[in-house]
Amino acid sequence: MNRLAGAICTIFAAASIGTWAQFETSTSRTTVQEIERYREALADGNPAELWEARGEALWKEKRGPKGATLEQCDLGRGPGVVKGAYAQLPKYFADTNKVEDLESRLVTCMVTLQGFTPEQAKKDPFGGPGKKSNIEALVAYVTAASRGAPMNVSITHPREEEAYEIGKRIFFHRGGPHDFSCASCHGLDNQRIRLQDLPNLTRTADAQRAYTSWPAYRVSQGEVRSFQWRLYDCFRQQRFPELEFTSDASVALTMFLAKNANGGVFNAPSIKR
Amino acid sequence: MRTRTVVLATLGVLVAAGCATMGMSDEEAEAKATAMMKASFKASGQATLDRIDQDDMQKMCSHYVGDKKMPKEVAERLEKQQQALIKYPAGDKYLGDWQSGEKIAQSGVGKQFSDDPKAPSGANCYACHQLTKTEVSFGTIGPSLYNFGKTRGFTPEMQKYAYSKVYNSQAFSACSNMPRFGQNGILTEQQIKDVVALLMDPKSPVNQ
DSSP: OOHHSSSOOOSTSSOOOOGGGGGOOOOHHHHHHHHHHHHHHHHTSOTHHHHHHHHHHHTTTTTTTTTBSTTTTTTTSSSSTTTTTTOOOOOOOOOOOOOOOHHEEEEEEEHTTTOHHHHHHHSOOOOBBBBHHHHHHHHHHHHTTTTOOOOOOOOHEEEEEEEHHHHHHHOOOOOTTTOOOHHHHHSSSSSEETTTEETTTTTTTHHHHOOOOOOEETTTEEEEOOOOHHHHHHHHTTOOOOOOOTTTTHHHHHHHHHHTTSBBBBSSSSEOO | OBBBBBHHHHHHHHHHSSSSSOOHHHHHHHHHHHHHHHEEEEEEEEEEEEGGGBHHHHHHHHSSSTTTOHHHHHHHHHHHHHTTOOOOGGGGOOOOHHHHHHHHHHHHOSSSSTTTTTOOOOGGGGGGGOOOOOOOOOOEEEEEEEEHHHHHHOOOHHHHHHHHHOOOOGGGGTTTTOOOOOOOOOOOOHHHHHHHHHOTTSSSSOOO
16 A cells, blocks of 8 residues: 555556556566456445535535525536536636636635635635545535536637646646656556556547546545545645645646546546555 | 756746737747746645746756657757766765665655655655566556666676666656656665665665
């Protein structure tokens, strides 16, 4: 466990099993087969359902200074439409004049509909021991309603195109004491870090497999992890400073990765080691 | 010290700020990305915001990606720059203790905002390289280093090369994915010698 946990950039776990076939020694082939069996066993029962249920209850609960539910929140397909919304995010929203991903849009709705301050809405973005995250539960609920929907992210609005182009440069931006960029691990075909296969997120098939499998219930952490968390923890391992929740860079990078996954069938929350 | 290009980046931002987003040039998009990252991260623990700033090598290697191939003269310039920065140990002694080197090769901690800045860093060699027959959990981003010394010869020249490569991988292969462990202060001189011993000591499991 320590070895895996210590590995750098273990982003998008279990995303591209197909690449394992490239690997040659018999010892490792056995290991790969065992890992695949482990993944199959895990998929039998996914605790993410508990997060989805809690998220649905939160969505319909009157909360905040305005005592309102989130049921009129516009996630991009009109007020109250949850089904299929996540497969079209991030997108440009005229009311905020910003490109928003799911997490930033949830914050917007908690502020405008429920009357929370942005600080209150962004409190506890990620769950931990003894600390539940409402955002992660809401993310589980909303994303589950896109199961089976093909990814269809648009960059037709100039702000969307700008986010995509900047997100691409963030993906390739090398920095920090280790000179790492996202591309150090995720710009190569058929590579592994330790035994973890690495999707090449600049290629359609790999990007589709990876992006459509987040959020995920992480067995090793006992939490459902959102895409914002995925980026946050990858940058930590990249030796960068701390990524701010729903920051412009996080949304731009998400735009780049989500757009690259267009056409892939969304299938999350999933379950990963 | 690394050559900072903050001034250039800042100029780029000022230029880019006045331009429309459609049809952004690479330089504009890169400057906008850097500025956006500066506003989107916060300093945390030992990870300060200047980690987003890029030296010449980082900047060039972020620019020439995908279909944009780095011109040969740029690669040679970068390699020369980095070669000049290598500091060799006194007395041409490159070999430390391979057992300590193996521990360093296994450890992936160090320099993350979640790490104790006072604890020694690892090199996490196994994340990307095969090294021994006993460790099956190894990555494939870098080449296999199994039998590194045995196949290349246990010569002082090869010891020096191994030291240089771990110290500053960019000096030999511009835009290598491998960290510059000495140049960027990830490993101490003694730690690099220990890793060199793991590669070059005839008794090391790498050479069995």
